[in-house]
Amino acid sequence: MKVGVCIKSTPDADTRLKVAAGATGIETAGIKWVISDYEKGALEVGVSLKEKLGGECVLYSVGSGDTEKNLRDGLALGGDRAVMVDDAATKGTDALGIAKALAAAIKLDGLDIVLCGRQATDDENSQVPAMVAELLGWPHISFVGAFAIDGTDFVASRNMGGATEKVRGALPVVVTTEDTIATPRYVKLPEIMKAKSKKLEKKNLAALGLSAEAIAPAATFSAYSPPPSRPAGRKLAGDAAAQAKELVRLLREEAKVI
Amino acid sequence: MSSLFDRYFDDSHRTLRTEVARFVAAEIAPYADRWEEDASFDVGLYRKAGAAGVLGPTFPTALGGGGGDVFHGIVAAEELLKGGSTGTVAGLGSLEIALPPILALGDDAQKQRFVPPVLRGEQIAALAITEPGTGSDVAGVRTRAARDGDSYVITGSKTFITSGVRADLVITLARTSEDPHGGLTFFVVERGMPGFTVSKALKKTGWWASDTAELSFDGVRVPLANRIGPEGSGFIALMQNFENERLMLAIQGHALAERALELARAYANEREAFGRKISKFQVIRHKLADMATRTASAKALTYAVAAEMKRGGSVVAEVAMAKNHAAEVAEFVCREAVQVYGGMGYMREAPVERLARDARLLAIGGGTTEIMREIISKTMG
Ligand SMILES: Cc1cc2nc3c(=O)[nH]c(=O)nc-3n(C[C@H](O)[C@H](O)[C@H](O)COP(=O)(O)OP(=O)(O)OC[C@H]3O[C@@H](n4cnc5c(N)ncnc54)[C@H](O)[C@@H]3O)c2cc1C
Numbered sequence: 001m002k003v004g005v006c007i008k009s010t011p012d013a014d015t016r017l018k019v020a021a022g023a024t025g026i027e028t029a030g031i032k033w034v035i036s037d038y039e040k041g042a043l044e045v046g047v048s049l050k051e052k053l054g055g056e057c058v059l060y061s062v063g064s065g066d067t068e069k070n071l072r073d074g075l076a077l078g079g080d081r082a083v084m085v086d087d088a089a090t091k092g093t094d095a096l097g098i099a100k101a102l103a104a105a106i107k108l109d110g111l112d113i114v115l116c117g118r119q120a121t122d123d124e125n126s127q128v129p130a131m132v133a134e135l136l137g138w139p140h141i142s143f144v145g146a147f148a149i150d151g152t153d154f155v156a157s158r159n160m161g162g163a164t165e166k167v168r169g170a171l172p173v174v175v176t177t178e179d180t181i182a183t184p185r186y187v188k189l190p191e192i193m194k195a196k197s198k199k200l201e202k203k204n205l206a207a208l209g210l211s212a213e214a215i216a217p218a219a220t221f222s223a224y225s226p227p228p229s230r231p232a233g234r235k236l237a238g239d240a241a242a243q244a245k246e247l248v249r250l251l252r253e254e255a256k257v258i
Numbered sequence: 259m260s261s262l263f264d265r266y267f268d269d270s271h272r273t274l275r276t277e278v279a280r281f282v283a284a285e286i287a288p289y290a291d292r293w294e295e296d297a298s299f300d301v302g303l304y305r306k307a308g309a310a311g312v313l314g315p316t317f318p319t320a321l322g323g324g325g326g327d328v329f330h331g332i333v334a335a336e337e338l339l340k341g342g343s344t345g346t347v348a349g350l351g352s353l354e355i356a357l358p359p360i361l362a363l364g365d366d367a368q369k370q371r372f373v374p375p376v377l378r379g380e381q382i383a384a385l386a387i388t389e390p391g392t393g394s395d396v397a398g399v400r401t402r403a404a405r406d407g408d409s410y411v412i413t414g415s416k417t418f419i420t421s422g423v424r425a426d427l428v429i430t431l432a433r434t435s436e437d438p439h440g441g442l443t444f445f446v447v448e449r450g451m452p453g454f455t456v457s458k459a460l461k462k463t464g465w466w467a468s469d470t471a472e473l474s475f476d477g478v479r480v481p482l483a484n485r486i487g488p489e490g491s492g493f494i495a496l497m498q499n500f501e502n503e504r505l506m507l508a509i510q511g512h513a514l515a516e517r518a519l520e521l522a523r524a525y526a527n528e529r530e531a532f533g534r535k536i537s538k539f540q541v542i543r544h545k546l547a548d549m550a551t552r553t554a555s556a557k558a559l560t561y562a563v564a565a566e567m568k569r570g571g572s573v574v575a576e577v578a579m580a581k582n583h584a585a586e587v588a589e590f591v592c593r594e595a596v597q598v599y600g601g602m603g604y605m606r607e608a609p610v611e612r613l614a615r616d617a618r619l620l621a622i623g624g625g626t627t628e629i630m631r632e633i634i635s636k637t638m639g
Binding site: 034069072073076186187188189190192193196 | 269270272273274276277280281309310311312315319324325326330
């Protein structure tokens with residue numbers, strides 16, 4: 001079984017995002033770039049599948065932030081090798097451009113399964129995996145909470161908000177996972193050390209048969225602005241009874257929540 | 259992390275830090291308060307920590323350790339201490355002082371027999387040096403091991419032994435001849451050996467979650483296979499062991515100080531007096547500035563010493579300096595944190611109250627401040 005896992009480096013969940021000077025993007029200085037929990041779940045599934053069924057688990061990422069470190073972390077968790085699309089032209093591209101780069105890299109490797117997180121924790125687009133599937137001509141199963149291989153078929157459970165949908169089909173397939181699909185194992189120091197010498201290939205667009213024009217974005221971001229700051233809270237005065245009365249009035253008449 | 263200290267760490271340290279932090283958030287932090295109040299942490303934590311690869315980051319991989327350098331050990335210790343229970347870390351950490359004599363002096367069979375089960379968290383190891391009659395003066399050890407055919411018979415007692423109540427393996431320093439230093443030898447005494455008992459579980463000022471024991475050896479017959487190294491090899495191995503133990507205590511010093519500082523800062527930004535946040539008083543702000551300065555100085559000295567250890571240099575005096583300095587800083591910073599908390603700082607529910615109690619150990623354990631000064635001054639001629 002050849003399993004691919006796509007990883008995006010996203011700002012750590014504790015990051016306080018700030019708009020950069022000039023409003024052209026977010027301030028990246030001081031950000032810790034990590035593998036998001038959605039993708040850690042996908043990674044754990046990919047590595048477990050490979051451990052159970054044999055074969056190979058390959059990691060893919062289009063370079064940005066601490067991509068190389070995060071790919072090494074993925075290798076420490078159990079990936080066999082990694083492919084990093086490393087080309088300056090990917091910097092300003094959009095979801096389709098990223099998907100083209102990933103699909104081209106995946107095609108060269110001939111995989112059976114591609115696992116992705118259900119969304120990136122930064123832009124939360126949920127677009128790239130579906131586009132990768134389309135470019136590969138494979139089915140795409142989204143929001144998967146459980147995934148298994150049964151002979152030459154895959155069996156996926158989709159979380160439908162209260163109900164579960166079971167999907168069975170033939171490989172190959174692109175799957176996007178919930179963070180709850182698996183608890184990632186603790187990565188131990190010897191694995192971290194071993195990952196340093198695992199194969200991490202950097203490929204530019206030419207190596208993938210692509211060009212800067214081929215991944216030129218259809219739309220570009222014109223400006224970034226922070227959300228409006230929250231208005232100051234209101235302090236109620238008077239004794240407890242008066243405050244309670246006023247609070248109920250405000251909740252009912254102004255906030256209209258009761 | 260402040261960029262001042264980044265130079266000591268590479269990506270492997272950073273990844274380990276993230277993983278240990280994840281383990282601590284799931285398995286220690288939620289229970290820290292309860293374990294400290296109960297004066298005992300869940301014994302199942304050893305296995306969980308073993309399975310997560312948290313135990314023995316610097317031990318050889320062939321024996322189940324992490325195979326890392328001294329800074330991997332530092333990263334793991336710092337993150338574990340962020341869980342909020344110093345006692346738990348002391349308990350998990352007793353293997354860090356108990357196993358090195360086996361690594362230094364033991365034969366392959368002994369290493370394979372004793373080390374991996376402890377690093378897997380299946381067995382608990384303790385180091386027993388201190389006795390009711392002697393602590394600082396190791397040459398004063400009176401627990402005796404008398405050779406009798408293929409075994410030794412051990413008689414005596416040990417006290418203040420971390421993890422001693424629950425230990426499966428007690429690495430015990432005993433006297434095999436009258437030579438004050440050259441007559442000391444390590445033995446592995448195993449739980450259940452006839453004559454070996456825990457005479458008392460001791461109540462302490464701090465480190466509550468760790469068990470601390472007085473142990474009694476009443477004619478305990480120990481097979482030759484449990485003697486670590488040749489007769490008389492114990493003292494030198496112990497001195498080498500002290501370097502690592504003192505470094506770990508120095509790390510505990512700045513780690514406790516950092517936590518106290520963080521807590522005090524947060525409290526000062528919340529608590530109001532005379533109509534404003536107490537962090538608006540210059541006195542409080544300067545107090546926090548002093549706490550931060552001293553904490554950084556302890557960390558800087560300890561990291562510098564650790565870097566020299568990593569390089570293979572001898573740091574007997576330097577590590578003693580680092581331990582003394584970190585102990586002083588931890589006591590100062592934790593005390594000031596209590597002060598920032600005011601009356602609340604004197605309450606058991608305040609985390610800084612516990613830190614202040616925990617910090618007191620650092621000037622005593624692993625060799626007292628006075629003994630450290632002796633070591634430092636001897637190198638000064
Ligand atoms: C919580 C805790 C955990 C511990 N865990 C362990 C453990 O796991 N294993 C273990 O073997 N031990 C352990 N110890 C014991 C610890 O190592 C000793 O308490 C310490 O080394 C001091 O020895 P002592 O208590 O006998 O003090 P003493 O040696 O009696 O010292 C008393 C005082 O005299 C001073 N003094 C002694 N000699 C000199 C000198 N030459 N010059 C100047 N002043 C001197 C000391 O500095 C101290 O102030 C632990 C102790 C504590 C508190």
